[in-house]
Amino acid sequence: MSSTPVRVRIAPSPSGYLHVGTARTAIANLLFARHYEGAFVIRIEDTDKERSKAELIEPITDALKWLGIESDESLVYQSQRLNQYGQYAGKILDAGHAYRCFMTAEEIEAERKLARQEKRNPDYRTPSLSLSEDEIHERVAANVPHTIRLKIPNGETTFDDMVSGHLKKANVDLEDLVLARSDGTATYNLAVVVDDHEMGISHVIRGNDHITNTFKQVLIYRALEWEPPVFGHLPLILRPDKKKVSKRLGDKDVNEYQKEGILPEAMFNYLCLLGWSPKEDREVFTVPELIERFTEKNFNASNAVFDEEKLLAINKAHIMLKSDHELATLVAPLLVEADLTTKYWLETRWEYLRHVVGLLKERVTRLDDFPAQSGFFFQFDYTYDEKAAGKHFTPEAAEYLKKLYERFASLSRFDAESLEKTLSDLADELGVKRAKLIHPTRLAVSGVPVGPSLYHMLQVLDQRVVLERLEKAIEHIQKQNS
Ligand code: GLU
Numbered sequence: 001m002s003s004t005p006v007r008v009r010i011a012p013s014p015s016g017y018l019h020v021g022t023a024r025t026a027i028a029n030l031l032f033a034r035h036y037e038g039a040f041v042i043r044i045e046d047t048d049k050e051r052s053k054a055e056l057i058e059p060i061t062d063a064l065k066w067l068g069i070e071s072d073e074s075l076v077y078q079s080q081r082l083n084q085y086g087q088y089a090g091k092i093l094d095a096g097h098a099y100r101c102f103m104t105a106e107e108i109e110a111e112r113k114l115a116r117q118e119k120r121n122p123d124y125r126t127p128s129l130s131l132s133e134d135e136i137h138e139r140v141a142a143n144v145p146h147t148i149r150l151k152i153p154n155g156e157t158t159f160d161d162m163v164s165g166h167l168k169k170a171n172v173d174l175e176d177l178v179l180a181r182s183d184g185t186a187t188y189n190l191a192v193v194v195d196d197h198e199m200g201i202s203h204v205i206r207g208n209d210h211i212t213n214t215f216k217q218v219l220i221y222r223a224l225e226w227e228p229p230v231f232g233h234l235p236l237i238l239r240p241d242k243k244k245v246s247k248r249l250g251d252k253d254v255n256e257y258q259k260e261g262i263l264p265e266a267m268f269n270y271l272c273l274l275g276w277s278p279k280e281d282r283e284v285f286t287v288p289e290l291i292e293r294f295t296e297k298n299f300n301a302s303n304a305v306f307d308e309e310k311l312l313a314i315n316k317a318h319i320m321l322k323s324d325h326e327l328a329t330l331v332a333p334l335l336v337e338a339d340l341t342t343k344y345w346l347e348t349r350w351e352y353l354r355h356v357v358g359l360l361k362e363r364v365t366r367l368d369d370f371p372a373q374s375g376f377f378f379q380f381d382y383t384y385d386e387k388a389a390g391k392h393f394t395p396e397a398a399e400y401l402k403k404l405y406e407r408f409a410s411l412s413r414f415d416a417e418s419l420e421k422t423l424s425d426l427a428d429e430l431g432v433k434r435a436k437l438i439h440p441t442r443l444a445v446s447g448v449p450v451g452p453s454l455y456h457m458l459q460v461l462d463q464r465v466v467l468e469r470l471e472k473a474i475e476h477i478q479k480q481n482s
Contacts, residue, residue: 006038014056017253018063024271031294042071085186100224145182162232162297206264208233234275261367266315276312284317324358338371384446397440398477416455444473
């Protein structure tokens, strides 16, 4: 790495919500900036009047914030810089690297058509450059509409990419691009170059769908006699069917993963592995660990496949990394939203909630699984799983539960260890397998046949509740069999 201070940016266009590709690019830039102790800036590319929607800017920055990504400096809005760009088109023109193109839309279209037939780039120069200086001045003075086009030089354009190495393109393959439209506004590529230069961007890390733009941008830098930044083009993110990830194909935005109970740390961790690898035999990392490892040396050029299963596995691992208290804070609003309890009830029983999430965390993959699996910890009016009740709620089981009730009622310590011993001793005395007691007990206290460790679950529910539930189940079995 050179000694220039690192300054990177992401430049989202507010034409949709934050998609995984932009999030991945943001993460890579942020990690790169943090690793090299540089700056990370967000620039909103909102100049495309037809596609940009101001109301999408906040959801994008909110989704980035959720991922822990914020601009180190004030947000830069391209729409507020529109009058910065025109002068540079003029500068390039004055330096002889651009020309005024007076061709009409129809003439351009006809030339394009012909060029396509002749398998060459369209030629805008012949008609434009055949005009004398005086003719050009006359037309400009008469406000004849025209664009300013970059004069692509002969030869080839090259740059060293941090991801893909040395890239080159023969200039005959690049057409003379418009720098300024007939209304004087700058086109996308000129605006990006001016912004990156004026913002002092040292490294441009973005998706490899921008490589064609980069060749054009390198030529604009040269025309302006500016040093281009160092580029790094990350591979495309593909669906498992190898198509490019796209909203149209039903792929989800970052917000949707958030709603589905993915932790921001997991999303961050997973997305950073698309196009970069720590070259270690592990995949779960905290942000500080990623910052330490994130350098340009481990970028991967090959296309990355978005594997939701892997995201879920990483999410599960990040859930395990959280303390019960942290998880309780995240799960509490979900329980309220699912109508399982109220905010007030939880505030007064925080310890209980902590124990519930501690008990369930090994069994969940997403935050959403907590409300789905924990209803019986908060609600008493659950029904018994029908199939399991048919199997385990037998008249014989009612008798066992009655005996267990008595033993549990007389316990002075209601902890997992004592509960296990009590149940095992009773099974031995009755001469039955423990399962004969375990299954009906689990069903009685939770309504479902599967769940966390029975004894720990009983401990968390606590003696009064467990006894109430056993009593209710005994009555239920008796009613069913009378
Ligand atoms: N606005 C572009 C996009 O959303 C980013 C361009 C860039 O990073 O240079 O894809």
